[in-house]
Amino acid sequence: MAPALRSFASTDRFIAEISSPASPSIRAGYVLIGDEIFLYDRCRRAVLSTLVPEGARDFALHDLDLAETSIFEALDRAQTPSLMAPFQVLFLRNLKTLYGRGSKKEEFAAIEAYFRSPNPQALLLFVADHIRIPTDLRRMDYQDKERFERIRETLGDWCGTVELARVDENDAIRWVTDTAESRGVRFDPDAARELVDSLGADMMLISSEFEKLLLYVSAPASNGVILTLSEQSESKGENLSSLPGAPHQSPAEPLARNRVTLGDVETMVLAAKQRSLYELTDAISAKDRPRALALLHGLLNASDGGEDAAIGHLYMLARTFRQMLIILEKNVRDSRAIWQALWQGFRMPPFAAEDLIRQARRYKSRRELTRALRLVARADLELRSSPANKLLVLERLILDLATEPKPSAYEPSHQFAMEL
Template identity: 25%
Template sequence: MTAAALLNDLKSRKFKPVYLFHGEEPYYIDVFSDYIEANLLSEGEKGFNQTVLYGRDTDIITVLNAAKRFPMMSEYQLVLIKEAQDMKWGKETEDKKAGDPFLAYLERPLASTILVFCYKHGKFDKRKKTYKAIEKNGVVFESATIYDNKVPAWVEDFAREKAYRINPKASALIAEYLGNDLSKISNELEKLMLNIPKGNEITPEDVQNNIGISKEYNVFELQDALAKRDVLKANRIVGYFASNPKANPIQLVLGALNTWFTKILKYHYIADKSPQNLARELGVNPYFVKDYDQAAKAFNITRTFEIISFLREYDLKTKGVDSTGNTVEGDLLKELVFKILHV
């Protein structure tokens, strides 16, 4: 089940008796559990029918006792276990005679109890009988870490759901500078949207003004300078990066350049260079295809291979390998850009 389908079911009040939200990415775990906590019961029903427990302060017996209760003057009761990864889950027994009361409950859960486990920062063991019972009789949703190249599309979907449009360059800026932490991205977008009327397009300038990304000195402007062989602009940008290493860590810059040059290399090998096909094959918004056209003219296949080799070399140098004593990040970045443009 997709996140959108699950949220739609919750909004339609198509509830299951037990939910397990687990995975490395906490964003969706919070979205689903917060929605259930806020909307399953009315304010008047919550006093008698809502139980919120925290993993490190509870155990299976406590959860089981709460789940077995019946609601008072309500269709449902909610038993919500937050930080369930810290809970003492107990050992599953293979002894059928001894029985496992918790597993027995999960195999035949009460329809009037909505039991929710929020298991963060890791995957629940899918080999366990507990997992299989929840999967069979309820809903299991794994909130996996999103790949970096999928973040711009996620940002665009998030904006659309909030009744905004977002410029492709703006979504790419957000992805590049905030990474793939969806909670952080959503928080920054929510704050940004407070200053922009609904229905408007979020522009790169909006992102730069509200999320603290420099208008002139960012990795996209560096890529643009390299593609145009603009030595002065490229040196000015890396000089700014060197002076502001916390805002522009070399690992982030190297990662962005490596992704960019890898796509330039792929561009050279794509036979069908129509804009639609290039966008699909490179995994970019069609808005950026013209930038790859220009970059490919500046760096042929042989040169692109050489630059990717430089990037690997300087990545190792930032880690102290073959650095010949120079590990100052700003100096390494200046050396790298010099090689890209001149060697």
């Protein structure tokens, strides 16, 4: 049996404790601390499947927001037995409202009074998702650490604590391969690592893309790579139509591969494609012309449209240089500040934040980045004019971007041809 994953240890203990309403280890309340949504959903599903029957959820399950419902009302609801359900579960979101301005002595006194004599037919689950717990606790933000300790000091005597920390990359890779194996699919180790790396170990994104990949490789193949039943039979010298129970002249269904390869991840996961783009901008910002050209050719070879996808690549290049321009202008120095500098819809994937900050800091001034945008705009205009050789246009662009600009006697305009 494979060893348990360390990142899942806290949620595994919680799930074991709530295995039954009559379990002697179950507590009257728990605090789910952390913003890892994947682990929170795992805990919630376990609670619902164990303690809340499907047909009784309208009466047994209560999702309350402490910003809208007072803690007194929530505790009163927990203390009052339900006539329609044998057991009640209350999820109390926005726990941070109990730790805002003011002493909140009355609120904590009411909580203490409830837990001194709790309703054995109710479970309280406080959700503290305003705290971020990193994989390495030593790197936890000082403010988050203070909030964490205050919750433990006030609720720790009465409630169990479930830490929803960010999942370690190696544990995420193990989860991908083990979960795929349990569902009859082989997930190649290099494919699992690429999936986790490209999504920055964000388990919600990983689980979503994981399901998509499993559907992709489990569906009947139609690309001719996988042998059909008839082809396999012919290779063995068998006649499929003569087999017992075989339908007369019925086309055979192609077999699924049930294996996820690195190529599948690069084909199906957008972030994996974007990784190559950020590697390209890394080579450009480092003025490494041979590597930049090699990465350009790799990017085109991996594209479904080849050179015909060139305008899409130019759009992503322009977008990336605009992101770097904002990072440079706002003097962003860490990944946490980048989410304030870049607005929703204009942010990069989590895995690229640190890389893009490093790349932006290689440029000495705003002028260099606006020059790069002008070069991309000029190449875009050339491509839309149906040039004889699109690859030549792209190669010249990459060489120009990866070359130190020549000093000019005049101040160039900061306006460029088009807004990409």
